[in-house]
Amino acid sequence: MRPFDYARAGNVAEAGQMAGRFIAGGTNLLDLMKLEVETPDKLVDITRLPLRGIEETDDGGLRIGALVSNADLAADPRIRRDYEVLSRALLAGASGQLRNKATTGGNLLQRTRCSYFYEPSQPCNKREPGSGCGAIGGFNRIHAVLGTSDKCIATHPSDMAVAMRALDAVVETQKVDGSTRAIALGEFYRLPGDTPEIENVLEQGELITAVRLPKPFAGQHRYRKVRDRASYAFALVSVAAVVRMDGGKIAEARLAFGGLAHMPWRDETVEKALIGQEPAMANFDKAADILLAEAKGQGENDFKIPLARRTLKAVLADATKGA
The missing domain is CATH 3.30.390.50 (CO dehydrogenase flavoprotein, C-terminal domain)
Structure with missing residues (x-):
């Protein structure tokens, strides 16, 4: 792992202005850093920010703080009762230890588990744009069959995000300038096209603060x-x-x-x-x-x-x- 600077954000506004890579649970990022797939110069610790609550909204839905752990979210009585598909998806993902650390915001931002992405000696347009896609014509058993391009056939690994997509979840963010956005999850991610390295619509320094679920769907x-x-x-x-x-x-x-x-x-x-x-x-x-x-x-x-x-x-x- 290469040397990096570390800073702890005192509030949401400060976090975006600290010009670094956000880290919370770190269940994916630390692995990527150890393999030198990602080599951030600075990590900004956001674990002390007040983003761990699950609150009811005026329209009968729920607002889930970005730092709510996957374990706490899956176990919340309101999620188990009204959004069972989400609880089921969370419990199907990873191990109990990882669910205790992994956060709601971090789960949405997981990187692909493509073996070519994880191996710096292999070509990967997502890791190194223009180097090629080793999975095309290579080992591609776990790879995508829909929405692919000739630049990338990787899949997104999150179980939680699949359930949230079915539930019409909305991602709340705050930009560096203090302005906020509400992004429908269906518009949050990008297909690979010619730029597979750009995986979502977040801007530099933009922080996920919460995920909002609409009122429960019967069925x-x-x-x-x-x-x-x-x-x-x-x-x-x-x-x-x-x-x-x-x-x-x-x-x-x-x-x-x-x-x-x-x-x-x-x-x-x-x-x-x-x-x-x-x-x-x-x-x-x-x-x-x-x-x-x-x-x-x-x-x-x-x-x-x-x-x-x-x-x-x-x-x-x-x-x-x-x-």
Whole structure:
């Protein structure tokens, strides 16, 4: 690990002005620094900032401070009762020890687990723009099949972000000049395009202060994660679903997917295709057809396309069971 300066922020405004890389739980950043994938000159410790509360909002939703740990968020009675899909997703991610340290804001900003990104001797446009993408034509079993480009086929690793995407979460931030933003999670991440090194819309020094959830959505909440082993493994495919039935038909469906793209993936045309339909496998297949119409495998990850189909159908069948 290379030498770096360390400073502790006294308040939110000061943090952005200290011109450094923010660190809270550090569960991802410290690994990247040890491997010299990231080599920040300065770390700004934000762990003492007052961003650990979970508050009810005027519209009946919740405002989650950026420093709320994944463990505390998953265990909060309001999350377990009203946003079950989020609690399920959090408990499916990492180990208990990591959940105790990992924060809400940091979880959203996880870097990809692509092996080429983690190995400085290998080409990676995300780590070193213009060097190439070693995963294209290389080892790409865990890589994306949707929203890719010829510059990058990496996936986003967060389970929490997938559930939050299904729940229409909004990210609150504060810029260096003190102004604030509210960014819908669907607009927070960027697809790789020609600039895979730019992963989100945050500006230099802009700090995530909270994540806001709207009032709860009625229906069955499901989170299914398909992975190589039962614990501490990232998703090959995951599905976050909130499905509401009315009169034996699907009245509302919120679906987000992990392991398939550079960002938590949501395609509202898939959801619209399910509304008003009976919970039949033929209708679930049509939804999967829409989801995967432009999916593109890279050889070793071709299996993700039929796996995503089966996982989506299984989740929908489970969520509509007994309708």
